[in-house]
Each structure stands twice: as C-alpha cells, then as structure tokens.
Amino acid sequence: MDHGVIIRDATDDDAASITGLSNALIPSTTVTWTETLETAEHRLDWLLRQRDEGLPVLVAEVEGAVVGFTAYEHFRGEGKWPGYRLTMELSIHVAENHWGRGVGRALIDALVERGRAAGVHVLVAAIDGANEASIRFHERLGFEVVGRMPQTGLKFGRWLNLVLMQRILDDRERP
Numbered sequence: 106m107d108h109g110v111i112i113r114d115a116t117d118d119d120a121a122s123i124t125g126l127s128n129a130l131i132p133s134t135t136v137t138w139t140e141t142l143e144t145a146e147h148r149l150d151w152l153l154r155q156r157d158e159g160l161p162v163l164v165a166e167v168e169g170a171v172v173g174f175t176a177y178e179h180f181r182g183e184g185k186w187p188g189y190r191l192t193m194e195l196s197i198h199v200a201e202n203h204w205g206r207g208v209g210r211a212l213i214d215a216l217v218e219r220g221r222a223a224g225v226h227v228l229v230a231a232i233d234g235a236n237e238a239s240i241r242f243h244e245r246l247g248f249e250v251v252g253r254m255p256q257t258g259l260k261f262g263r264w265l266n267l268v269l270m271q272r273i274l275d276d277r278e279r280p
Contacts, residue, residue, distance in 0.1 A: 109167060109168065110165050110166070110167055110207065110208055110211050111165070111166040111167075112163055112164070112165055112166075112211050112212060112215040113163065113164060113166065114161065114162065114163060114164075115152060115162040115163065115164045115174060117149060117152060117153075119152070119164050119171055119174070120145045120146075120148040120149040120152055121145045121148075122164070122170075122171035122174075123148050123152070123162075123164070123171070123174050123198075124143050124144065124145045124147075124148045126171070126172075126173065126174055126198040126199070126200060127143050127148070127198055128142045128143055129198075129200070129201065130198075130201075135233045135235060135236070135258075135260050135261070135265055136198075136233060136236060136239070138233070138258040138259075138260050138265060139260070140260060140261075155176060155178070159223070160176065160177060160178060160179075160193075161176060161177065161216065161219045161220075161223075162174060162175075162176040163175050163176070163212055163215050163216060163219070165199070165203075165208045165211060165212050167203065167208070172199065172200045172202075172203045172208055173197070173198060173199035173200060173203060173208045173209065173212055174197070174198055174212070175195060175196065175197040175198075175212040175213060175215075175216045176195065176196050176216075177193035177194060177195045177196070177216060177220065177225070177228060178193060178194055178196075179193065179194070180192040180193055180194045180227075180229055191224065191225060191226035191227065192225070192226060192227040192228075192229060193220060193225050193227070193228055193229070194228075194229045194230070194231060195213075195216060195228050195229070195230055197209060197212055197213060197216075199212070204238075209242060210245075210246065213246050214246075216228070217272070217274060220274050221274050221275060225274055226273065226274060226275060226277070227271050227272070227273055227274065228248075228271065228272050228274060229269060229270070229271045230243050230248055230269070230270040230271070230272075231267055231268075231269055231270075232267070232268045232269075232270060233258075233265055233266070233267070233268070234253065234255075234265065234266030234267060234268045235265070235266070240268055240270070243270045243272075244270075246272070247272045248270040248271060248272045249270060249271060249272070250268055250269070250270050251269050251270065251271050252267075252268070252269035253266060253267070253268055253269075254266065254267040254268075254269070
C-alpha cells in the first residue's frame, strides 16, 4: 500500500499529468476504447467543463507526483435524459507502477464520498470484458456486474465486450 497518498481536487496544472495517465495504455490495451491520444488542451477543457458542472475530478498524489485520477460524468448523454440525473459513470486511471498499492481504492472511496454528498444514487463503471483485473477491483469496492454487452466496441480490428457494473451509494427508495 502506498503511504502518503494525498487525494485532492484536480487543478488546471494537473491537466498534463491526467493526460499522461489517460494516454499511457491507449496504444497497447483496450482499457480505453480509442486509438487516438489526447492532448493536454483537451483535458484542460474537460477539467473546466467538469468544474463548471460541479462534477468532481480527483487526483492521487504521491511524493508530489500525480499517480492517478478519477472522475464521474453524466450517464447516457450528459444530462440529455433527466431520468438518469442521479446516476453517474466513473473513470479511473492509476499509473501502472502504483497498481495494487491502494491508490485506486483511495480514489474510488473519495469519489463515492463526493457522490454521496452531491446526492448521486448510482455510480456506473463500464469496463472492457477482457479486463478481469478491473472487474475484480470494482467488485472489491462494492460494485456488482449488472450487464454484459457483447461486441459493443471496436479497437485494434477486433470486437470488444462491455461489462457494466454499478454501486448504489445510498438506500433511499425515492429521491
């Protein structure tokens, strides 16, 4: 477990680090279903939109370096469908040399806390079906597999299967 992990709100200065974390696995894995690397400018625009909408972006810092980030965004169409307003979809990326050290758990725990404080009812994780490590990670944090969607994505010239997981953040029957 990483000692000295600091979880904090991302600042504009974190855009380059977040970009690096996002881009690290794009060329070689199906963790993210794109083959196009992001730019720091794109990430900064995203950070500003998140902030404007009151949606959290959290970073994990170890010894002054950003080693992970997490965020949630609107589920299904950025608020297009009001019935989903209390459901958010999360993203999490941790530097590979910090996997298994508690950084991801600390990030998700903090994101769940933010979600509860904001009235979020459900957090959804959409994970590549071949990413068993991520599925197990989310299960350890209280997420349940609620759906499997075969051949939903395409990367590296092959079909990808999507696993949907969710965690209910509160026990209310109605908002």
